[in-house]
Structures are given as structure tokens and as C-alpha cells.
Amino acid sequence: MEPIRDRILDACEALIRRHGPAKVSVVDVARALGMSHANLYRHFPSKEALREAVVERWLGSVSTPLAAVAQQPDPAPERLAGWVRALAAAKEAKILAEPELFAAYEALAEAHRGAVERHLAELHGQLAHILAEGVAEGSFAGEAGALARAVLAATSAFHHPHMVRTAGGGPDRAAALEAVLALLLKGLRLP
Amino acid sequence: MEPIRDRILDACEALIRRHGPAKVSVVDVARALGMSHANLYRHFPSKEALREAVVERWLGSVSTPLAAVAQQPDPAPERLAGWVRALAAAKEAKILAEPELFAAYEALAEAHRGAVERHLAELHGQLAHILAEGVAEGSFAGEAGALARAVLAATSAFHHPHMVRTAGGGPDRAAALEAVLALLLKGLRLP
DNA sequence: CAAGTGACAGATTTTGAATATTGTCATTAG
DNA sequence: CTAATGACAATATTCAAAATCTGTCACTTG
Numbered sequence: 001m002e003p004i005r006d007r008i009l010d011a012c013e014a015l016i017r018r019h020g021p022a023k024v025s026v027v028d029v030a031r032a033l034g035m036s037h038a039n040l041y042r043h044f045p046s047k048e049a050l051r052e053a054v055v056e057r058w059l060g061s062v063s064t065p066l067a068a069v070a071q072q073p074d075p076a077p078e079r080l081a082g083w084v085r086a087l088a089a090a091k092e093a094k095i096l097a098e099p100e101l102f103a104a105y106e107a108l109a110e111a112h113r114g115a116v117e118r119h120l121a122e123l124h125g126q127l128a129h130i131l132a133e134g135v136a137e138g139s140f141a142g143e144a145g146a147l148a149r150a151v152l153a154a155t156s157a158f159h160h161p162h163m164v165r166t167a168g169g170g171p172d173r174a175a176a177l178e179a180v181l182a183l184l185l186k187g188l189r190l191p
Numbered sequence: 192m193e194p195i196r197d198r199i200l201d202a203c204e205a206l207i208r209r210h211g212p213a214k215v216s217v218v219d220v221a222r223a224l225g226m227s228h229a230n231l232y233r234h235f236p237s238k239e240a241l242r243e244a245v246v247e248r249w250l251g252s253v254s255t256p257l258a259a260v261a262q263q264p265d266p267a268p269e270r271l272a273g274w275v276r277a278l279a280a281a282k283e284a285k286i287l288a289e290p291e292l293f294a295a296y297e298a299l300a301e302a303h304r305g306a307v308e309r310h311l312a313e314l315h316g317q318l319a320h321i322l323a324e325g326v327a328e329g330s331f332a333g334e335a336g337a338l339a340r341a342v343l344a345a346t347s348a349f350h351h352p353h354m355v356r357t358a359g360g361g362p363d364r365a366a367a368l369e370a371v372l373a374l375l376l377k378g379l380r381l382p
Numbered sequence: 383c384a385a386g387t388g389a390c391a392g393a394t395t396t397t398g399a400a401t402a403t404t405g406t407c408a409t410t411a412g
Numbered sequence: 413c414t415a416a417t418g419a420c421a422a423t424a425t426t427c428a429a430a431a432t433c434t435g436t437c438a439c440t441t442g
Contacts, residue, residue, distance in 0.1 A: 004385095035387090153370075
């Protein structure tokens, strides 16, 4: 039997999937689990905390698979390109497949920056790891942490939730990402 | 006497400034001008068309001054950096001056993708002009149009309304723009 | 005592009838 | 013929009353 906390998150996520984030009340989640809503407050201090936990788990499903990409044995330049492509593809797929959950994430991101900041810090860490190895092996020039921030900023059009959602997919978009990646990879090489 | 079309736009913009875009009706605009609302429909086919015209004029106040920067006699690399800095500074200045008006325009712009597309096309044209001269004088390598799209995408964190508004200014932000610009300028040089 | 509950107060959301708005048109005024 | 208008139908928005929701607590249950 799954821990109660995870079963609550599962039920909440399923309801958000089906009815959209605005229509899901704590009472609904409790009813789906056959318990009183008061009991839910034994496991989460508030509705906001519950929703944030759902979002955090969902963000983890983006950043966790990326960690494997960041550890691959390729040379740093190819690894960096692969990592950015994987990040952009993951966000795009999530948004197209689960617009309701994504709306919940965006709404929470406005109110509570916490989950998002942790997610961004995780992404920055992975990217800095690739860049540090690139600097060590002589492919890149600069300070890995600063370069990671610059690469994240320069590719935000392809992974920032709001940008991905309003842009909508398409082949032009993939081509644009390749063009930006080509510029960045040339810019990262030693002078 | 200003043309009637401009006086209507002025009145509409003033009301949006004072009350926000959601609270401005066609009747309000007509009353501010001392005419019947029916007469407004002689000059604009719909309320949406009127609001789009307001947005378009506002976007023009960003892109028109930039045209001068794009024509300066500097070498292409410095001109490109100056142009991007000017674009980012213009957006940031507008948000600092009147954050709630900026939010109003962002909401309107989301609803009127057409006006935004034209604005982006104008910016793309200016940037492609700089890049084409850079290619001609041997500073840059590639096709100007494609490079312009890549540079716009890679700097969108610093000029896209939503990114500028949610990020909030600060010295870190200026440093981040410089880091991205440095990467891009190195990437644009001949291989 | 660990897990859970019903009842409750205060805040929020829904609902539907009253009001306002959009867009059209026949008509007026010059 | 042009600029403008009042009256109007259809749609959208407000607002207050009713319903629902969030979060707490004293209390049961095993």
C-alpha cells in the first residue's frame, strides 16, 4: 500500500487532470479517497501546501530524467545540446499533454515562488556540472556557474512555462532552438 | 486639430490609464469625447479593433526609437549590443514608470496576437539590418534573417513583457544580459 | 495515542435576476 | 452625400443572496 501522503497527491492530481485546478476543492479530494476533509489537514497544513506538493512532484518528473542526460559520457558540447533539447522537449510535451496541470503550475508559480526556485536551482546545478566538465576538458572558457545562468537565460524562450505555452509547438520552433544552440556553442568555445 | 482617429485613441488610452483595460467601455470612450458611441463605429469596426489600435500605437513607441539605434554608424557588433540593450532598457523603463499600465498592455497584447506579430516583425527587420551589414563587413557569419530570429529568441528573457515583468529589474539582471550578449557576439563571429 | 470524524465560523464561490454593453440601422441634420 | 444620432436586439457584466469551501476543534474509535 502506497503511503497515505502519496495517495492524497495521486487523488488530487487525478481530479486536477479531470476538472481543472480551479474546480478541485479539498472536500472533493477527501471524498475521492473516502475520508473526511478534516483528515486531510492531518497530512497537509493547507490547500496551498497540497497543491504546491502536487506541482513539486510534477516538476520533479521534468528535472529527474534530465539528471541522467547531464551524466552521460558524451563530450560536453554535445551533452549540453542534448540536455537543452531534452529540457525543451520535456516542457513542451508536458504542456501539450497536460494543459490543466500546467495551468495549476503557472498559477502557483505566481503566488509561491518556492517550488519554482528549487526547480530552477536544480536545473542550474545540472547545467553547471556539464559546463564545468567542458571547461576542465578545454572545450569551454569561463566560469561554469555564470555560464550556466547565461545559457538558461538565453534558452528560456524554449523552456520557460509562459513562453512555451503561448508560443505553441511546430517545426519552426525546433529550428529556432537549433539556431540558438549553434550560436551559444560557438560562443562558449575558447577565444 | 488632431485627426478624429487619434483623438479617439488618446481618449481610450487615457481611460485605460485611469481605470484599467477591463473597465473601459465603448460608451465611456464616446462620452469622454462628447459623442454617441454609435459614431465611434464609423471610425473603428469593433471594440477589439479600437483596443488593438491602442496596443499598436504603444508598441510603436518602443520600436520607433530603436530604428534610430539600428541606423547608427557604429560597427555592427557594438551596434547590435547597443540595440539589444536599448530594447531591454525601453521595456524595463516602461514597467518601472507605470507597472499597472504595463500589466494592462501585456493583457491587451496577449489578446491581440496580430499587433504583437507585426511588432516582432518590425524588430526582426531592424535586427536583420544590423546583422546583414555585419555579414557584409565580415564581422558575422550566416544568414541575417535566421540570425536575427536566433538573437531575438536568445534575448527574449530581457525584452518579452511577461519575462521582464515577473523578473523585476536589478543589477543581476543587467549582468545576465551582458553575459548572454557576450556569448552571442562570440558565437556570431566567423568560425 | 494514532487515525479519523462531525459540526462549526468565517471566507469564498456560485447563481440568477437586474443592469450595462456591443454592434446595427433607420433616420436626422447639414 | 457625409457625419452623426437615438432606439433597439442580443450578449455580457454586475451584485447580492444562497451555497459551498477552508481550516479548526472537541470529540470518537480502535
